[in-house]
Amino acid sequence: MHGLRAQEEKMNNPEHDIKPYYFGISLGVNFSQYKLQHSEYFINNDTVMNVTPFWKPGFHLGITGNLRLSNFVDIRAIPSFVLREQAMRYTLRQDSIINTSFESILFSLPVEFKFKSDRQTNxxxxxxxxxxIDYDFNANSRSKRPDELLKVKPFDYGYNLGLGFEFYYPNFIFLPRLRSAMV
Incomplete structure (x- = not known):
């Protein structure tokens, strides 16, 4: 009678860990809202009492460039196009509420350090x-139109924090992650 023995799992893409650099595709869903800064005009405005931004979903598509610095540290750049919807609620003095939303297209360039654990098989x-740093193609901060209460600057910057996993398959590597971006 033959004894049962555990089958050893085969390590996929073992050469990936020693590559000095690699490229990939980044696809994702994002949720965003504006961080408001009121101008002096807002305080003196006799119509608008409050402006409230709302979280809305969006989508991004980018390219990942990864440079290996050591066995446990990489530096990555992920230039991406971000499509998102922004929603605002204006509360007026006449007890009325106006809900608005508009689309925004950004080019985003995050550069980040990736700190990796030991690889456990796959x-x-x-x-x-x-x-x-982000560039908003729909920015209107230089607009002189009086009907545009919300002015959006074209450039924005901030920092990212995230965590994720690497799953090694025979033909590709899947890297899901959660990331929070602060501005």
């Missing part, structure tokens, strides 16, 4: 931290 955990 799995690894990582955390990442870095900075980013």
């Amino acid at each position: 799995f690894r955990f990582y955390v990442c931290a870095g900075g980013k």
Whole structure:
């Protein structure tokens, strides 16, 4: 009678860990809202009492460039196009509410350090931290139109914090992650 023995799991893409650099595709869903800064005009305005931004979903598509610095540290750049919807609620003095939403298209360039754990066969955990700069193609901060109460600056910057996992498959590596961007 033959004894049962555990089958050893085969390590997929073992050469990936020693590559000096690699490229990939980044797809994702995002949720965003504006961080408001009121102008002096807002305080003196006799019509609008309050402006409240809302969280709305969006989508991003980008390219990942990864440079290996050591066995446990990489530096990554992820230039992406971000499509998102912004929603605002204006509360007026006449006890009325106006809900508005508009689409925004951004080019985002996050650069971050990726700190990796030891690889466990076909799995690894990582955390990442870095900075980013965004350019909003729909910015209107220079607009002189009096009907535009909300002015959006074209450039924005902030920092990212995230955590994720690497799953090694025979033909590709899947890296899901959660990331929070602060501005």
